[in-house]
Amino acid sequence: QQQVKQSPQSLIVQKGGISIINCAYENTAFDYFPWYQQFPGKGPALLIAIRPDVSEKKEGRFTISFNKSAKQFSLHIMDSQPGDSATYFCAASKGPAGGTSYGKLTFGQGTILTVHP
Amino acid sequence: ETGVTQTPRHLVMGMTNKKSLKCEQHLGHNAMYWYKQSAKKPLELMFVYNFKEQTENNSVPSRFSPECPNSSHLFLHLHTLQPEDSALYLCASSQDGSGSSYEQYFGPGTRLTVT
Numbered sequence: 296q297q298q299v300k301q302s303p304q305s306l307i308v309q310k311g312g313i314s315i316i317n318c319a320y321e322n323t324a325f326d327y328f329p330w331y332q333q334f335p336g337k338g339p340a341l342l343i344a345i346r347p348d349v350s351e352k353k354e355g356r357f358t359i360s361f362n363k364s365a366k367q368f369s370l371h372i373m374d375s376q377p378g379d380s381a382t383y384f385c386a387a388s389k390g391p392a393g394g395t396s397y398g399k400l401t402f403g404q405g406t407i408l409t410v411h412p
Numbered sequence: 413e414t415g416v417t418q419t420p421r422h423l424v425m426g427m428t429n430k431k432s433l434k435c436e437q438h439l440g441h442n443a444m445y446w447y448k449q450s451a452k453k454p455l456e457l458m459f460v461y462n463f464k465e466q467t468e469n470n471s472v473p474s475r476f477s478p479e480c481p482n483s484s485h486l487f488l489h490l491h492t493l494q495p496e497d498s499a500l501y502l503c504a505s506s507q508d509g510s511g512s513s514y515e516q517y518f519g520p521g522t523r524l525t526v527t
Binding site (some may be wrong): 299304327331336337338339340341344380384389399400401402403404405 | 416452454455457460463468482502504514515516517519520521
């Protein structure tokens with residue numbers, strides 16, 4: 296059962312543009328929503344994360360927008376650069392009410408981002 | 413060495429072979445994870461160890477056998493694998509597996525090809 300749905304599968308953006316990747320989840324027990332960035336030949340690296348008590352979190356050019364009622368969250372990359380070209384994964388994790396699933400990440404399918412110079 | 417390291421980085425094995433993947437974390441964490449990453453599929457959690465005890469086996473076939481001798485080392489023993497087991501196997505660690513620290517740190521992975 297796919298609990299976190301990510302779109303689009305691939306995205307092409309021009310340098311300086313805004314990249315937007317969306318994720319939707321089903322389980323209301325999720326309370327931690329990270330985004331990971333993966334370059335070829337490397338493991339995923341934590342980029343930015345949000346909890347449902349805030350609607351937006353910004354770190355540099357990267358912003359997470361969170362809509363709790365819609366059960367959706369998105370990653371915005373402002374002023375996209377060729378060096379941002381990578382695969383991006385959203386994920387979700389349950390809090391203490393999640394029982395044995397507490398802290399375990401469920402990943403989306405990934406988005407391959409290409410930023411053209 | 414820093415972070416999470418994995419060896420070997422690439423492995424080609426026949427279906428009758430026995431091999432092992434190794435993961436080591438240098439972060440002082442207490443929880444370690446094995447994930448399988450296949451093309452066009454989400455990362456699949458395979459096993460979780462928390463303070464050397466296995467706390468999760470995500471319905472993984474018995475041809476995959478994990479071992480965690482201490483909180484810094486994690487192994488994945490492989491035997492009689494199938495071609496569909498070819499994938500990138502990722503190791504990760506976190507402060508602990510109870511969720512008090514959600515941040516997981518990944519190694520670079522082992523690219524496994526089963527022939």
